[in-house]
Amino acid sequence: MEAATAVSAFGTTTTSSSSLYPGAARPRRLLVTPAAWRGYRTPPLRAVASSRATIVVSNPPPPPPPPPPSSAPAGVAHSKVDRSGRFCSPRAARELALMISYAACLEGADVVRLFDRRIKARSETGFVFDKTCVLNYNHMSFGGGPLEVGTEEEAEKLNSQNEKDSANEAEVLSAPPKLVYNNFVLRLARENLVAVASGWDKHVDIINKITPQNWKDEPIARILELCILHIAMAEMTSKGTPHKVVINEAVDLAKRFCDGGAPRVINGCLRTFVKDHMNIDPSQPAPAESKA
Incomplete structure (x- = not known):
């Protein structure tokens, strides 16, 4: 089976096959499979x-x-x-x-x-x-x-x-989206995506350090997991949402949409991110949480 073109989340091109994307620019970010866009x-x-x-x-x-x-x-x-x-x-x-x-x-x-x-x-x-x-x-x-x-x-x-x-x-x-989500949700989702885009390059390097080797070996199978990490890390750093709230939400997203041990791995990756890159003890509540 011919290998699919993929640009990994870790900044390196894995393989190339222009025939999979006739008449279109090659994908730039994360990983790509030859899926039709409708x-x-x-x-x-x-x-x-x-x-x-x-x-x-x-x-x-x-x-x-x-x-x-x-x-x-x-x-x-x-x-x-x-x-x-x-x-x-x-x-x-x-x-x-x-x-x-x-x-x-x-x-x-x-x-x-x-x-x-x-x-x-x-x-x-x-x-x-x-x-x-x-x-x-x-x-x-x-x-x-x-x-x-x-x-x-x-x-x-x-x-x-x-x-x-x-x-x-x-x-x-x-x-x-306008049929399913109200204006508050649309605004919040866009704010999250703006945060994802602004912190992308920095978080790519961090994700490369904190994710397990088997995820790096098969990045094309981990699109959702990597997206969840980007969204969670961006929300914590750019929007200041309490880390425990963000981690719990990210784990729940993984439980809904990912396979196998992804929730456990995502929980561990985000706790490492909070501890090593935000200098916060993940076992302690954030100040905003202690007031609630």
Whole structure:
């Protein structure tokens, strides 16, 4: 199989093949795979459909306790939407910044310019977005170990629900941003991306020092993980967000969109960054946290 062109996050070109990018400039940042770019609609992050836990049929587990009564529709508690039916939480802003960073790596574009282009882009002819997708979206849906069920029927039911949830997530993540996020989230996401761009070169060198060797050996498989590190490091240094908040958010993003031990590695990398490059003891709360 012909090797794909890739410019690593660590500043070196690994291989070259101009035939993969006919008529287009080679990507400049992070790593690149030959993926088609379709207007403003970003391809869903790689683990949206694979972040669901495996389902294993075994002896019936003990029944879970009944959920507390609630008058809110299913999914509303997870979505954090405003009265217009759009996301309004900082977590949504970080997810949006991650999607734009990921897409910028695939396209070889500047993250801020790509964000602005997506915001200004018009919807495709005939595109209709169902806002109930936002209400059913769960920012806290993480992968995990296998789920045990008692019967094949229960397994089929859970698999069916997983497919619906994955399709819902893909619809939300690929929709035009103005339909999904309110102005607060759009502004916060852009601020994060401006911070990422301004601190990029400095953070590339730091990431090269704090990431494990196997990530450096296969950078093309670590686009999302590297983007999460850039976003977290930029938010801590440029925006002054308390380091524990940023690290927890970065680990949660890794749990949602990355594979294997990425959350643990990202946690370790960011704690090292806080200790060695920000001269802060990561075990101690930041001043802003102690007041809360």
